[in-house]
Amino acid sequence: MGYRVVVVGATGNVGREMLNILAERQFPVDEIAALASRKSLGTEVSFGDTTLKTQDLDTFDFEGWDMALFAVGSDATKTFAPKAADAGCVVIDNSSLYRYEPDIPLIVPEVNPDAIEHYRNRNIIANPNCSTAQMVVALKPLHDRARIKRVVVSTYQSVSGAGKEGIDELWDQTKGMYVPGQEVAPSKFQKQIAFNVIPHIDVFMEDGSTKEEWKMVAETKKIVDPSIRVTATCVRVPVFVGHAEAVNIEFEDFLDEDEARDILREAPGIMVVDKREAGGYVTPVECVGDYATYISRIRQDSTIENGLNLWCVSDNLRKGAALNAVQIAELLGNRVLKKG
Structure with a gap:
């Protein structure tokens, strides 16, 4: 037996990816519904070899559905996620709305899978910010070893993190640079991207940081360990898909770079590509479409005691x-909503 699954925001970049990944990973689906706003009603989206027509989120009845993957903004989530949760449908939310509420679990399955049990508090599970998710996958196995x-x-961070408008703006501005008189002024972003x-x-x-930077701090503490001090500088770059991060880590105990490399090679969700030669590292364009978080440039930081860069x-x-989000759904199905 499988699950009755809803994808909310199915016509957006993330919603379409959710449908693709559910199909790719052969998630046990008995029935699936693709929801969108009324203006996108009837738009066709793909689920494996199947074509789905989007249904109206405003009028959809969540009663009898097992889980709903939400890929809409916080405003729509605030309206519809509680309706789904109250109807007994477990919400896995990709917005920032519920991430910082203490009674709602914020989960990266490779890092804190046991937190899934707390979904019962409100029938809602939060998905972390994109920049946090990949970083904590790398931090957790190292933290377990050396604190x-x-x-x-x-x-x-790539422009796809800002949605379709971000992708379109980079594309249009790039084309406009080569066609006199067709320059495109910033709209989605604050300056030319x-x-x-x-x-x-x-x-x-108020403290001069941006909310994206604050998110990385708060979410790392909630997912990994509240005692970890984090400072972040978040930068938008002219890349369509794929986020990269330069991470400097200070440990309580010494951790040799070779041991760190071995630990990361064995860690779930990580691929280590770390050759000290030209091209012996991974860049965003090479990770597009892959599941893994790639780690390169692992090296000792000699400027501090017990430091590493990656x-x-x-x-x-x-x-x-x-x-x-799909990994959370898999975890939920395997641990809690077992069927068959």
């Missing part, structure tokens, strides 16, 4: 969003 004190991370980098993702906060790359639409 992390502090993390300094700089991110290089083509051939540029922007150290500003989400809104600014380079972390992942497909943000997959591990950073859709894949992690």
Whole structure:
């Protein structure tokens, strides 16, 4: 027996990826519904070899459905997630709405799978921010060995993290650079993104950090360990898909780079590609479409006691969003909602 699954926001980038990954991983589905806003009603989306027509989120009855993967903004989630949860349908939410509420689990299955049991508090599970998800997959096995004190991370985040509008703006601005009179002014982003980098993702906060940077701090503490100190600088770069991160880690105990490399090679969800030669590392364009979080450039940091540096790359639409949500669904099915 399989599950009755709903994908909310099925016409967006992440919603379509959720459908793709559910099919790719042969998630046990007895019935699936693709939901979208009324303006997208009837739009066709793919689920494996099947074509689905989107149904109206406003009028959909969640009664009798097992789980709903939400890939819509916080406003729509605030309206419809409680309706689904109250109807007995477990919500796996990709927005930021519920991530920081203490009674709602925030889960990366390779890192804190046991937190799944707390879904019963409100019938809702939160999916972390894309930049956090890939980083904590790398941090957790190292933390288990040597206890992390502090993390300094700089991110290089693709425009797909800002949705279809971000992708379109990079594409249009890039084309416009070569056609006089067709330059495209910034709209989705604060400054020109083509051939540029922007150290500003989400809104600014009182302390000068952006909310994206704050998310990485708060979510790492909730998922891995509240005692870890994190400081982040999040940067939007002219890449379509794939986030990269330069991560500096300070441990309580010494951890040799060779041992760290071995630990990461054995860790779930990670692929280590770390050759000290030209091209012996992974870049965002190479990770697109893959499930793994790739780790390269592992090396000792001699400027601090017990320090390591590493380079972390992942497909943000997959591990950073859709894949992690499907992995949560798999975890939920295997541990809690067992059928058959």
